Amino acid sequence: MPERDYEQDTTIGAGTLRIRARGRAVLSNPMTNRGTAFTAEQRKALDIDGLVPTGFTTLENQTRRVYEQFRNTGTMLGKFLTLNALRDRNEVLFYYLLTGHLEEMLPVIYTPTIGEAIERFSHTYNRPRGVFLSIDQPELVERSLLNYGLGPDDVDLVCVTDSEGILGIGDQGIGGIQIAIGKLSVYTAAAGIHPRRVIPVVLDVGTDNLGLLSNEMYLGERHSRVRGERYDEFVELFVRTVEQQFPNAMIHWEDVGTGNAHRILNRYRDEVCTFNDDIQGTAAVVLAALLAAVDVTGHDLDEHRIVVFGAGSAGIGIANLVRDTMLRTGAAETEREAYERFWAIGLQGLYVDDDATLLDFQKPYARAREDVAGWELERRGHIGLMDVVRHVKPTILIGTSTKGGAFSREVVEEMHRHSPRPIIFPLSNPTSRAEATPADLLEWTDGQALIATGSPFAPVDHGGVRHTIAQSNNALIFPGLGLGVAACRARVVTEGMIAAASQALAGLVNAWRPGAPLLPGIGDLRLVSATVAIAVAQEAAAEGVADAPLSDPIQQVYERMWQPRYPDIEAI
Template sequence: MGREYDQDTTVGNSVLRIRTRGRAVLSNPMTNRGTAFTSEQRELLEIDGLMPTGFTTLENQTRRVYEQYRSNKSMLGKFLTLNALRDRNEVLFYHLLSSHLEEMLPVIYTPTIGEAIERFSSTYNRPRGVFLSIDHPEKMEQALKNYGLSAEDVDLLCVTDSEGILGIGDQGIGGIQIAIGKLSVYTAAAGIHPRRTIPVVLDTGTDNLGLLSSDLYLGERHGRVRGQRYDDFIDQFVQTVTTLFPHAMIHWEDVGTANAYRILDRYKDEVCTFNDDIQGTAAVVLAALLAAVDVTGIDLEDHRIVVFGAGSAGMGIAGLVRDEMLRTGRSTTPEDAYSRFWPIGIQGLYLEGDHRLHDFQKPWARSRLDVAGWDVKDPSSIGLLDVVRNVRPTILIGTSTKGGAFTEEVVREMAAHTPRPIIFPLSNPTSRAEATPADVLEWTDGRALIATGSPFEAVDHQGVRHTIAQSNNALIFPGLGLGVAACRANRVTPGMISAAAQALAGLVNTWRPGAPLLPSMSDLRLVSATVAIAVATQAAEEGVAERPLSDPIQQVYERMWQPRYPEIEVI
């Protein structure tokens, strides 16, 4: 990086010192500002005549590219337009994104990112990120060095093995797009400088036969590697990263269910690591639950909770809610907390002795005595309606990706036994949501407290406009990463995750009828700063902050990069 330009990326907007000249200035997305170069800058940088003579402000450039963006009719077309913009002018890209973040988040992130991942090899244009192959582990260290960042330059690595991409499963090398998309949100929402992050894909092969049979596929052409060789590859990655970038947080994204918990448990007490599917999802759902519980007037530890689709995300939510019960409950024991949960998977209600359960699911399995005497349709697979009828839950959480699973019969049965049912159909995209807010409100006579995973329009019901909270991880992970970077936390602790959730819940006022349980996605900069301060403060209290913040509000604010053209020093 120093050969072409230098910039202090730890402060909001520092001087950009440019060494290179001519077309090289325009080919680097961090030095290029196109027609926004002044006449003096064009002369000094030797780019006179390489663009139209007219001078344009960043604001006018943003207007122009926004019109280009809107001219695309397809979501994938919009995605590719933004991708191309980022590759030629990173400041302009983030200024556009920050100006229209709520509108563009579904394009650079879920759900459009799913299609971009599926079509990665066929739409491939310019490389971005680091591609590490399990077939060439000896090249790992040099590949990470080749990205051009030093030990002091990196706050975050977002890494995926692409096995559990969104709701579409194994996507091989294309998973790099989810890492890139996540890091774009870190920058747009929390102001982490784009040159302080590294997207990484761990190419361990793929079991997706469609990819393996395509001549265009760009990843390793063999089945997905598992077992000890996979574990050794992960361990080598973690050890290499912590050596090269000792202050960076490793953000795991869309790792397959069988490995996600193992990896998090293996390294959470050794390095600064975070799994967004487990911890990020759990934190934002906990925040919504805290807001909803406040409305019901029933203490959290007294609720009965059914988790439908109890995989890594569902069990992550249950784990964080359980920890919150233990932290805030008057006399709650671990046994008491576990007893409040009823997890349901593909095979039905989790029951002790079921060999199909993963290790992380087994502690949540119910005793067979708990269901003795139940009148159920199929004793070998106790389904959602059976559980709702017998447990009479007050909270129903859906992370199943099974669209329409919360049927009218299920919802009405639940609503018959609790005055303010808390119902969270969290699966996305929209087609996979367990229910729509409009249906849930209709079936509960407007009494339900709702949060969804996908964005839904407000619902008018019996004279009340219900604004639907979107339980989007973007409300948590950018602020968490910013807080970790600001105080140089060397761990991500359960207390820091809880602090993030509580800070988020504190930003809403749920007492107005129909009010959302979470802040709007349009407030992400405020949300991220608030979460970051809470995380950094908690890290200091727990002794894991290497640089505790003396003035948290000011220091977090100064750390947030603003997408504006900085002052240029030509050297």
């Protein structure tokens, strides 16, 4: 059933659904279908008498039924496919189920299960969802986006990936569309962005994954990944087409490769409403946890010495936002003074200014060679993590390296010798790649470590205190950011707006209580998203980048959040 066969105001939480279609066409569209929940009057008006069982079922009872089906599915991939099939059948029911069990189902519709779904995309492909843009057919970009059926004022978010840096599994070609779909599902469940105001997109520029290229089932372009000028021209065509067709949409970049992510963000951030979750979203949620932890230590942010271990896109993104926060608050008077608080470590060890392998976005964090000339090193010619910890005496240690166990007992105990309340964030996913476990960190610091992790960990009992471990999950930031941008019609996403999101998130916790987490839990995502959205919209207005500043932020944000409930129906 085409989109024109129904009408609904998707900018409000509970708009009337006006249906022009009749008969089986009503049941074939996931936004108009409600199955056995159609009343007798609605069945008659829409010509679906006899097309569904005669019994009437409430949304709540439907949810009980599909939740039982979900629980009875044996594998995580099976659960993912079960939820996918439900969304293709009845979108309201899907989101009502998801919002009611968000903490349980987030790992299914997003990380870690979505990684397997992406790898299996060409084998499990069923109903198309999203827009597939090929670098070999640039002339179809405009037409393809228009074919999605949404008008200039109907789109809040376009989530796009080129699939080169998918989670921890790398280049996944056309299967990356699933990461965009999953991300937008979280926007809807957590922040109430209407599911018909978003577009998932994959830029199919080829793949360097030989397993995909040699698989006869693979559905993407069968050539190596295109790079350089032709890639940049394709990205430019995509951005300008979105800007023209959907002038109010924020472009959300997801899992773009390290070599392109910072470059694309820097290219467009000042002229297009754009956001990179791997860089800015990760940084924002980590900054929130840092602000909460720093408050506990009693020392201002600029007094801390920060080591970033695994300083790629995510690690440098975190450092950049913390640096900008220091400058914005006046904690650091100059940019150079702010940079001096950081020590960045990569595969070749500590970043130093004579390292020719550093990328442009990493170079500002390189230390002068003379600064480390007198250091005694564990291994000649290599300045490793232990060397940095021993000489720098950091108070904050951030891990984005994917090197499981890198924060060893020796490293942590050395850090704790000079830092009574060490702030240690092993952020790498999945759990097997975490730089340390919370249980070990608490044991090695006698319960004093302030911890946030990338993967979920169970509470840890130590010294008679139960420590609830904060998960630095981007879902605590990006849904609310997108909602705030949409609500106030922000023209760009500024660093001030991202910092405001972090501060709002940090304000929702009381980290002073023994064992308290540094961040809210996933179960509070609707509250978190609304709070973040208000802060983002207010900051956008203060910076003069909001085309529709909010006069009553709480009410307007609340009214903007779509509720997964069956709306009133009008047959037209």
